[in-house]
Structure formats: C-alpha cells, structure tokens
Amino acid sequence: MSRQSNRTTDNKKMNSELFTLTYGALVTQLCKDYENDEEVNKQLDKMGYNIGVRLIEDFLARSSVGRCQDFRETADVIAKVAFKMYLGVTPSVTNWSPAGDEFSLVLESNPLVDFVELPDNHNVLIYSNLLCGVLRGALEMVQMAVDVRFAQDTLRGDNVTEIRMKFIKRIEENLPAGDE
C-alpha cells in the first residue's frame, strides 16, 4: 500500500536546486583546497570555460539559433535564450558602450546563490565566477573572444548582479596547412 502522496514539488525546481547545491559543494571544496580566494576564482573560471566549450554544442543543437550578425544580437541570444534555457532567468541587457562592443547583463536574481551567505573573510571571492568562464568558453567556440567579469554582485550587498561583457576580437578560422 503506497501512501497518499500529495506532493506538488516542482521537479524542475528540485533539479535546479540539485545544481545550485552541487555548485555550492564545489565552491566549498575549492575554498578548502586553496589558501586564497584569487586562486578559487581562477579555478572556477577555468571549470566554467571547460563547461562552456561543451555547453555551446548542447545549446546550438537545442535552440536552433543561427549565426549572429553583430554583438547586439549575441547579447540578446545570451540573455533571452541561453540564460532562460539553462538557469530559468532572463537578465536584462543594458549599459551599451558607444562603440557597441561592451554591455552588461543585469540579473535580478542569481540562481547560483540561492542558499548562500558569504562569510566576512571571503570578500575577494567571486562566488559565481563559473558563469564568466562558461560565457567565455561558449563564445570562443563561435569565434568570439570576449572578456567577461562581474561588476556587481548581490552577495556583496549590491542590489543586482551585473556581468560585464566586452568584445575583444573575432577569432579567425585557421585552415589546417595544406587544406584547400
């Protein structure tokens, strides 16, 4: 006899909590392993990069987004399609530089930091730095070199989380030598 289950737990929510908590466990482990937070930031970025490089394939296969014509379009795809697909949030795209090579993604809420409090002795730690790596890695696979960093973070008492993205250059496709 199975008992009456009246569970209305949202599967999706649960699954994103699995991700959030796992990420938390990872950051905790990194903080244990490394003396200083700079090193932790670097590691998170590196891991994010590795994830981004693979995630872009998953994304392109799933979303059927074609090639972007300019950086503005790229920004829109990242915010409206990619973030929504993987994290379930839609950041707003703001603060364009006059040259159009720099913009900010502003997140009202950051799913990665759902159950997180930063202790005082970790004020250099950029908790969600994995995201930067993911964005960098993914865009590199579509021939864009970008610089990604956190400008604001709710964990440090800012009102919003802001990721600043700067277009560096287009990566030329190098044909292997001897290939016509």
Add this chain to the structure above:
Amino acid sequence: MADEALFQFLHSELIQYIYKSGANGETENGKNITKLEAMGFRVGQGLIERFTKETPRFKDELDVMKFICKDFWTCLFKKQIDNLRTNHQGIYVLQDNSFRLLSQLSAGKQYLEHAPKYLAFTCGLVRGGLSDLGLKSVVTAEVAGMPACKFQVMIQKV
C-alpha cells in the same frame, strides 16, 4: 528548464577537478572517491530538507526507501529506480538500468574502470538523504555493464 545538461557538465568537472588535485595512486583514488561522496552527502542533505518539507512522516524504513526510489530519484534523474530488492534486514539493492550520469559514456567495457568516479557523488546523495530522514547508512555502488548500476544501501542499526 534544460539545466540537466548543466548539472551533468558540472558533475564531470567536479570529478575532473578532484582527480586532478590529488596525485594519482591507489590510496589517492580511494581518497578522491571519499571526497566526492562527502560532497554528495552534503548536497543530499540539503535536497531532502527542502524536498520533504511538506510531506507527512514516513511509516517505516521501507517507506523511506520507496520514497528514495520513486520521488527522490525522479527529481534527480527524471526516472524511477527500476528495481528495489531487500532482505528485510536493513540491506537494500537499488537497480537502475540506465543510470543517467553513466549514459554519456560508452556502453562497452572501454570505460568500465572509470565508472566508480561517476557513482561516488550519487552514493553520497543517497546517504545524505537517508541521514536527514534519520537513517544512518553505508551506500556503495557497482557497475556490471554500462549504463546499468546497482546501489547497495546498508542501514546501520543505532
């Protein structure tokens, strides 16, 4: 939300990181598995806490195990455990015929030796979940052929 891929990638990064950070050797290997398992334990605790907030109390041990096999597993891996067996003396065998975290690996014998890495975290998840439901346990996993695996749960009598 398609963050399942996200979790899978994160999970494999986790494994990679743990295995890179330790020097390679037989003793180290055990240590790495332990590390992964400990991480899973912590995550399992957090998940169960949030997941069973609204649920009525469980009748007994078997009830808890059924819950793990059905609801918990469905939430984590989008499927139920395929087969649950028990000797009614505190040992349970949970069989998953296509375990999600192994489904990305080749189904042949090629990567069989690496399979334990991919199970350690989940063993921890189960142990952590059970511990928060008041059951102390030891959870081990074995793979006979990919992507099927068995988790053995031994409930420790306090």
